[in-house]
Every structure is written in C-alpha cells, then in structure tokens.
Amino acid sequence: MIKIGLTGSIGMGKTTTGQMFVDRGYPLHDADATVHRLYKGAAVPLIEAEFPGTTGPLGVDRAALSSRVIGNPEAMKRLETIIHPLVRRQEREFYDQARADGIEMVVLDIPLLFETGAEDRVDVVVVVSADADTQRQRVLARPGMTVEKFEAIKAKQMPDEEKRSRADYIVDTGRGLDAAAAQVDAILKDIKRRFAQRGE
Template identity: 55%
Template sequence: MLVLGLTGSIGMGKSTTAAMFREAGIPVYDADAAVADLYVQGGAAVGPLEAAFPGVTKDGAVDREALRTRVLGDDAAMAKLNSIVHPLVGADRGHFFRAAEAAGADMVVLDIPLLYETGGDANMDAVVVASAPADQQRERVLARPGMTPERLDAILSRQTPDAEKRARAHFVVDTGRGLEPARAQVAEIIATMRDPQKRPTRQQAPLEGQAKRGD
C-alpha cells in the first residue's frame, strides 16, 4: 500500500486538497482531526496535557486556545507538547492503516500539517504540497475569526517556508487556480502513483514536468 504525505502551510488549501483525494476514493488520515479527538472530554491527551501545562483544560477538555497561548514561541514547551501528543496520534494512525489494508486500499494519504517540520516526509512514498500565491494565503487566513497579522506571522515563523516545501515535494497542487484545476492535478497525482513506470521512489528527486505540474 502506497503512502502519500499531504502537507502545506496555513491557508494553502491543504484541507480542500485532502477532500479531493477522498472524493477520488483514496482513504485520508487527518492528523488535525485525530488531535481534536484527543483533546475532547475523555480524550487520551487531556490528563497528560493538564499535568504538563496546568490550566490548559476546561470542563474536562483541552482548551486549545489556552494551550496554543502557552506553547507558542516556547520551543521547550512545544517539544513537551509534541512528546505527549505524537505517540497518541501514532497509535491512532496505526488503526487507520489496518482499516485501509482490510478494505483493500492500494494507496492512502496522510494529511499532516507539520510533515517536513517533524521529519515525517522520510516515511512517505511521495509528498504532495498544497500551495497558493502568498497574497491569497494571507487573505484566506486573515479572514478567519480571531486571526491577526501578528499571529499569522508567528505561525508562519514555525513552519517550513512554502518555497522550500514546493522544492522538496514530489507533487505540488496549486490551489490558487481554482477547484477544477486543483482536482485535475489530484487526479494526475493518483494516476502517476499507480503507474510503476512514473511513480517516484522515496529518495528520488521530484519529477520535473510531471510530478510538479502545480508549479
């Protein structure tokens, strides 16, 4: 079973791209959704996070805004957060793999926002990056409730730059061109991965002219 890593900086259309893979019949694992499940009342991360960061839970669930405020800009706190959450997400992802294999899937997509930042790209058969022009990115993100330019800049400072992601990716989906062009790029990626003659290897450089049609 082939494993595609899907990533992209905030506001680049990664969730929209993930939905297009689902529409095409490819199972998608949403790391953000998995984390959200860990944070709800009774979630496996609630107790450990309250112990590590007293005051970040409310009514038996993790207060995501309080947690974000506690760790943002603090490398040690972020490392501690990751050491708690990542193993729990890994266990949940294992269940996803087993279910996909049982269903006979030939390919899955792992939607992971910080794929490059955590080194997870090394475990993928290929990496897809969702991208868009920087002005569109800022417009999308600043339209979100509670978002400010300062907060956006702080988030971006902790993410691998979009240009580097595009350079390292095997495939780029340009979401700035509209839904149908992006959907066509997703279909081409699936076809390329299913063709042993065209499929990139894990260590292979990105395929110019085919794999990076989003450029």
C-alpha cells in the first residue's frame, strides 16, 4: 500500500485538497479531526490531569487550553506528549484497516509532518501551498483568530519555502479549485506510474 503524506502550513488549503483525494476514492486519515475526537474522549482525563480546569462536560475547552499553552513552549510540549501518541495509534489502526480492505493507496493528513519527523512514515509527501498574502487572508478570516494566534502557530511551523523544497509534490491552491484539482489528478497519475515501475 502506498502512503501519501499530505501537509501544509495553516491556511494553505490542506483540508480542501485532502477532500479531493477522498473524492477520487482514496481514504484519508485527518490528524486534526482525530485530535478533535480525542478532545471529546480519550484525551480528556489526561489533559485535565496535566492542565486542571481546561475540560468540562463536553470535553476539552479549547479556548481554556489554548490560553495555557499558546506562547508557552514548555506547556505546548507537555500537551504534545499527551496527544501525539494517541494520534499515532489512531493512524496505525486506520492504516491496518485500509490494508485489510485491500486499499491500494491512502492519504495521511499530518499538519506538522516535517516538524515531527513523520516523513519517515510515508512513501511520498505532498505539500499544499499558496502565496503568503492568500494564507494570511484565509487564516485571519477564521472565527476567533487573532494576529497573535496566527503568528504563534506560524512560529511552530516550518517555513513554507522549506516545506516546498522538501516535497515530492506541491499543490498550489492559490490558483483556484479547478487548478488544484488538476494538480491532484496529475500527482496521483505520477505516483501510480512511479510505484508501478518499482514493482510496488
């Protein structure tokens, strides 16, 4: 089975691009969506123990947790120590199920793929990118987003130009949906050709 690692900085259009792979019949494991589920389930008691007062009847209070970890690298590291192993376990379960189902190719949506060394877990890396102005406009249009929060998130992420230089493929979402979809089709065609040549 071919594992495609999909990544990109905040506001680059990764979620929309990921859906394009799903629309073409390739299962996708979304790390962010997994975290959302964990924040309502398995992660709740672990986070409450580490950050008292940041959870409630509905699970983790994201605003309360953010106020404790944003801008605090040591606290963020403690949170990641809780969350990353849980996400990895869910990812392995997804991969094992897809393999059992005979799926030829899956997509792993991993926001911090390079930053966490996750490229070692995938066969190819697709980076979703756009120009800086487009990225900023998209992110600051999100509910509850502030310039401070945006800059803090960006500071944790590898610069876009470095991600692009390390990518096997790039999807530029700054040119519209049709152009992005055409890039996805071309990438899938080339991945299949490459792996067929390798006998995989």
